[in-house]
Amino acid sequence: MTGSNTNGTNGTHGARGKRRLVVIGNGMAGARTVEEILARGGGELFDIVMFGDEPYGNYNRILLSNVVSGVQDPSEIFLNSLPWYEANGIKLHAGVRVTKIDRLTGQVFGEGGVVEPYDKLIIATGSRAFVPPIKGAHDADGRLRPGLFTFRTLDDCHAIMAAATQATEGERRVRAAVIGGGLLGLEAARGLINHGCEVHVIHLSTHLMNMQLDPAAGAILRSSMEAMGVTLHLGALTAGVLGEDRVTGLAFRDDTTLECDMVVISAGIQPNTSLAAECGLTVERGIVVDNHMRSPDDHDVYVVGECAQHRGVTYGLVAPLWEQAKVLADHITDRNPNAMYMGSKLATKLKVMGIELASMGVPEPAGAEDEVVLFSEPRRGRYKKLIIRNGRLVGAIMLGDLDKVAYLTQAFDRNSPLPEERLELLFDLGTPGKKVTLDEMPVDAQVCNCNGVSKGAIGACVGGGRRTPKLVMEATRAGMGCGSCKGLVTELVTWFCGGQVDDDPTAHYYVPTIPMNKKELTEAIRARGITSVSDIFNELGDGHVDPGAKPALASLLSVVWKGQHQEERDARFINDRVHGNIQKDGTFSVVPEMPGGICQPDELRRIADVADKYRVPLVKLTGGQRIDLVGVKKEDLPDVWRDLGMPAGFAWGKSYRTCKSCIGSEYCRYGLGDSMDLAVKIERRFRGLESPGKLKLATAGCPRNCSEALVKDVGAVAVEGGKWEIYVGGAAGSHIRKGDLLCVVDSHDDVLRLGGRFIQYYRENAKYKERTYTFVERIGIERLRAIIVDDSEKLAAELDRALDESARATKDPWLERDVPATVNQFRSALPVVTDR
Amino acid sequence: MATSHKVGTVDEIPLGEGRNFDLPGHRIAVFRGRDGRVFATQSECPHRGGPLADGLLGDGALVCPLHEWRFDLTTGATENGACPIEIYRTSVADDGSISVELPTVAIRVGPLANEGDRHPPAPRAKA
Numbered sequence: 001m002t003g004s005n006t007n008g009t010n011g012t013h014g015a016r017g018k019r020r021l022v023v024i025g026n027g028m029a030g031a032r033t034v035e036e037i038l039a040r041g042g043g044e045l046f047d048i049v050m051f052g053d054e055p056y057g058n059y060n061r062i063l064l065s066n067v068v069s070g071v072q073d074p075s076e077i078f079l080n081s082l083p084w085y086e087a088n089g090i091k092l093h094a095g096v097r098v099t100k101i102d103r104l105t106g107q108v109f110g111e112g113g114v115v116e117p118y119d120k121l122i123i124a125t126g127s128r129a130f131v132p133p134i135k136g137a138h139d140a141d142g143r144l145r146p147g148l149f150t151f152r153t154l155d156d157c158h159a160i161m162a163a164a165t166q167a168t169e170g171e172r173r174v175r176a177a178v179i180g181g182g183l184l185g186l187e188a189a190r191g192l193i194n195h196g197c198e199v200h201v202i203h204l205s206t207h208l209m210n211m212q213l214d215p216a217a218g219a220i221l222r223s224s225m226e227a228m229g230v231t232l233h234l235g236a237l238t239a240g241v242l243g244e245d246r247v248t249g250l251a252f253r254d255d256t257t258l259e260c261d262m263v264v265i266s267a268g269i270q271p272n273t274s275l276a277a278e279c280g281l282t283v284e285r286g287i288v289v290d291n292h293m294r295s296p297d298d299h300d301v302y303v304v305g306e307c308a309q310h311r312g313v314t315y316g317l318v319a320p321l322w323e324q325a326k327v328l329a330d331h332i333t334d335r336n337p338n339a340m341y342m343g344s345k346l347a348t349k350l351k352v353m354g355i356e357l358a359s360m361g362v363p364e365p366a367g368a369e370d371e372v373v374l375f376s377e378p379r380r381g382r383y384k385k386l387i388i389r390n391g392r393l394v395g396a397i398m399l400g401d402l403d404k405v406a407y408l409t410q411a412f413d414r415n416s417p418l419p420e421e422r423l424e425l426l427f428d429l430g431t432p433g434k435k436v437t438l439d440e441m442p443v444d445a446q447v448c449n450c451n452g453v454s455k456g457a458i459g460a461c462v463g464g465g466r467r468t469p470k471l472v473m474e475a476t477r478a479g480m481g482c483g484s485c486k487g488l489v490t491e492l493v494t495w496f497c498g499g500q501v502d503d504d505p506t507a508h509y510y511v512p513t514i515p516m517n518k519k520e521l522t523e524a525i526r527a528r529g530i531t532s533v534s535d536i537f538n539e540l541g542d543g544h545v546d547p548g549a550k551p552a553l554a555s556l557l558s559v560v561w562k563g564q565h566q567e568e569r570d571a572r573f574i575n576d577r578v579h580g581n582i583q584k585d586g587t588f589s590v591v592p593e594m595p596g597g598i599c600q601p602d603e604l605r606r607i608a609d610v611a612d613k614y615r616v617p618l619v620k621l622t623g624g625q626r627i628d629l630v631g632v633k634k635e636d637l638p639d640v641w642r643d644l645g646m647p648a649g650f651a652w653g654k655s656y657r658t659c660k661s662c663i664g665s666e667y668c669r670y671g672l673g674d675s676m677d678l679a680v681k682i683e684r685r686f687r688g689l690e691s692p693g694k695l696k697l698a699t700a701g702c703p704r705n706c707s708e709a710l711v712k713d714v715g716a717v718a719v720e721g722g723k724w725e726i727y728v729g730g731a732a733g734s735h736i737r738k739g740d741l742l743c744v745v746d747s748h749d750d751v752l753r754l755g756g757r758f759i760q761y762y763r764e765n766a767k768y769k770e771r772t773y774t775f776v777e778r779i780g781i782e783r784l785r786a787i788i789v790d791d792s793e794k795l796a797a798e799l800d801r802a803l804d805e806s807a808r809a810t811k812d813p814w815l816e817r818d819v820p821a822t823v824n825q826f827r828s829a830l831p832v833v834t835d836r
Numbered sequence: 837m838a839t840s841h842k843v844g845t846v847d848e849i850p851l852g853e854g855r856n857f858d859l860p861g862h863r864i865a866v867f868r869g870r871d872g873r874v875f876a877t878q879s880e881c882p883h884r885g886g887p888l889a890d891g892l893l894g895d896g897a898l899v900c901p902l903h904e905w906r907f908d909l910t911t912g913a914t915e916n917g918a919c920p921i922e923i924y925r926t927s928v929a930d931d932g933s934i935s936v937e938l939p940t941v942a943i944r945v946g947p948l949a950n951e952g953d954r955h956p957p958a959p960r961a962k963a
Contacts, residue, residue, distance in 0.1 A: 451903075474915065480904065534870060545870065547894030548906065570852025570870070574890040574901045577853075582901055586887040822850035828887065829856035829863060829879075833842045833933065 018047045022108050022116050024098050025124030026052025028061055029305025029321045031080050036329030048090045049116045055095035062318055065351055067157045068191030101279040103298055120300050125272035127306040132267050135240035147247030151188050151266045163262040164195035173198045177250055177260040179238055181208040185266035189230050190352040202233045212359035217383045217397045224355050224381050269316050271307040286314040291340040293328040304328050311343055318500055320344035347409050358405045360412045361395035373422045384426045391417050406491050417780035438495045448485045453478035462496040468504040469493045511549035514541045525560050533571040552768035558690045559763045563809025569822050575652035579813040590629040591651035592644050596661040596679030597625025610643050624658030634828045638817035648814040656686040656695045664701035673718025675701035678748050685752055688810030692766040710738050713772040716751045724751050728758050729776025737773045740781035743789045757788050760803040838937040845932040854889040865889040874926045875909040876936045882919035
């Protein structure tokens with residue numbers, strides 16, 4: 001927790017009187033913005049008044065199509081019910097339409113004589129359904145004719161459902177026409193099918209969802225919709241509505257007609273701007289705002305959501321609105337007066353049962369430089385298209401198979417580099433079976449196998465208000481074990497949030513309580529010459545010591561000061577205080593160094609003697625070609641080490657761990673290079689080096705790869721011609737990944753030099769606990785190769801020097817058997833005073 | 837009712853760490869914060885019996901070394917609301933000696949926990 005923010009009032013009313021904040025609009029934007037303001041202590045700054053057109057609390061408009069299709073009950077889509085407003089001290093005028101804003105006097109006027117003065121005003125009037133100019137659509141009073149519906153509100157849903165199930169002559173099916181074959185129109189069409197209607201979709205463009213899809217994808221979507229029983233009229237312009245009292249049909253521009261009982265108009269949205277325009281704010285397509293979501297005409301007036309126009313763009317999707325709400329809240333509460341909205345990238349999913357479709361960014365390449373990756377299988381309704389610019393994803397259409405969408409959305413959002421193997425972007429290669437979708441997954445399915453957390457438990461946690469993956473993981477402990485389910489937990493949280501996860505700024509921090517990423521933190525530590533974990537909390541945090549952050553900071557100090565930092569042993573995890581791996585019963589495992597898995601007979605004898613003498617319950621070979629003495633009491637550690645007479649094997653920490661090797665060229669009849677000798681050199685060079693995550697290495701004497709060097713953090717493989725391939729970012733634990741080929745070199749020394757340079761770059765730049773397999777993907781192998789091999793950023797000399805200095809500073813921690821680092825270092829319990 | 841027990845001195849505990857102390861029939865963990873505060877708790881984590889004294893200590897908070905359960909040392913509460921730990925009131929005299937107030941009624945019935953006892957007690961059942 002950061003302390004209370006005392007410089008957070010920027011108003012004229014001083015500390016005592018709260019200022020008045022009036023919010024026009026109680027839709028998703030208005031309500032979310034108020035939530036964000038409350039989350040930033042806005043309840044202390046403002047008396048909040050809200051106006052909402054609809055007589056309800058606030059609901060999730062995105063899910064209205066689920067209401068129409070009968071998948072969800074209306075009661076399930078409410079976000080904030082009426083008691084929520086009361087509980088948060090918000091005065092809500094529900095069902096009261098605002099008629100006028102008087103900026104001169106700072107007042108908002110509502111129907112029925114309601115007047116609310118304001119110091120700050122937020123306009124979140126959203127948008128309304130756009131009704132195209134169709135002859136006969138409106139009656140004399142300007143209202144839609146009976147039988148015509150827009151699809152925008154909960155009331156619209158109720159009316160549409162009633163009409164869809166109305167009685168007809170001869171009990172024939174109700175025939176429904178939907179004007180507009182965009183996202184919402186298709187969702188409405190699917191809903192009407194569920195109500196047993198005969199459904200026709202009329203669309204102006206020659207392909208469906210033309211804003212998001214290219215013609216080829218539109219054609220496949222068309223087939224899928226037709227297979228569902230929807231009749232499509234493409235390239236059709238509706239000219240008029242037929243019927244006297246109520247709708248009996250539609251007439252088109254080409255003089256054809258279509259008989260129907262009801263018409264749903266879903267032809268887009270139109271921002272509600274009249275209130276703003278009437279009080280003199282600049283209105284173009286939407287109400288114009290600056291980067292703080294403020295009107296440039298009046299700094300007491302903010303605008304958010306679909307009615308806002310930012311840098312010429314208005315948004316009709318929900319994600320941008322969440323981003324805007326955060327910026328607005330940061331700014332209005334003065335929590336961050338520099339908060340700026342920079343526009344949003346658009347990604348969307350079609351929620352039509354039976355069709356899987358996601359799109360993001362642009363549907364077509366902009367020029368010849370744009371790379372297009374395309375897979376098309378129309379017969380099975382599958383179409384995948386990616387548009388890549390400068391190695392980054394700028395557009396994607398995924399139809400019929402959403403397996404890779406979570407990954408692609410992330411790559412698109414973060415503008416991260418894509419793997420060179422483009423095929424991997426479209427398909428999961430070499431992974432068995434198809435995953436069940438999140439919808440299909442049973443509620444009691446175990447998601448986190450380490451901590452036994454089910455899908456249902458994650459849902460309950462999200463329902464309880466924890467709306468970021470991190471919060472859910474902290475509360476349920478899902479993903480906090482081996483971490484392999486983190487991706488799935490994140491997907492589930494997103495799914496339960498209906499796609500609207502809260503952004504978590506601390507996710508970018510190196511440790512949660514200090515608002516800096518690793519680079520910023522490293523620079524601050526250097527600039528101020530901070531050498532201890534305590535001083536980091538004092539000088540860069542608010543003085544509060546977060547126990548969970550201590551090991552991460554200790555690790556960073558060790559890298560920054562190349563092992564010359566001021567060691568505070570209490571900042572270390574217990575494994576690093578007593579140099580063994582803690583077991584479930586509180587005992588420790590002892591793993592002596594054994595480079596390349598090579599050992600001497602007398603070492604084996606000593607190990608056996610130690611196991612006998614200290615009654616070690618288990619002696620086991622490890623996966624890293626070592627011998628593990630498991631179950632040693634803390635008190636016995638110094639004596640065990642002394643009797644072994646071998647250096648520490650560093651099998652417990654976030655550091656260089658082991659280097660496996662095969663027999664290599666000396667004995668193996670296939671061997672091409674001396675992998676054993678290289679493994680010994682590697683261990684001598686890197687042992688004891690702390691790193692963000694553990695480093696497991698291997699050397700292989702030939703491409704048969706008996707030592708599994710292709711799936712190691714760093715692996716060296718001998719190839720014909722006396723050369724070595726260096727692979728980085730491999731993994732074969734909870735996550736399996738083949739390493740990327742960094743380069744091919746000529747000698748052991750080159751492997752040590754370039755492998756070491758990679759390790760140092762990883763040490764300086766990876767997040768805490770980020771293994772190389774994530775790090776390499778995040779940075780991208782091409783960029784890594786440029787930095788490490790080609791020295792494109794002129795870092796090589798400094799990396800080599802830093803690694804050298806750090807390696808020289810490491811020492812055998814088992815020497816603490818003779819010189820303990822702290823009092824009672826190896827005591828698990830002390831007798832009390834009266835016993836002495 | 838509570839009885840005060842002298843357990844040891846602050847010098848016996850490294851700064852920012854914890855150590856177990858064996859009272860007759862009862863093992864407790866005592867922590868010495870870098871801020872000078874001293875806390876005492878039950879010795880095993882209620883989750884899987886992890887040795888709390890080997891945990892990471894922050895401002896009035898403790899993280900168990902086995903599965904990173906986190907406890908508030910002033911209330912004993914966990915972050916997720918399950919399984920709180922017992923907290924005992926402590927005081928430190930001018931000479932650095934630490935006293936811990938324990939309930940007079942023995943909390944645990946069972947064999948005396950000896951120094952170096954390798955077999956921790958079974959996990960405590962949820963209240």
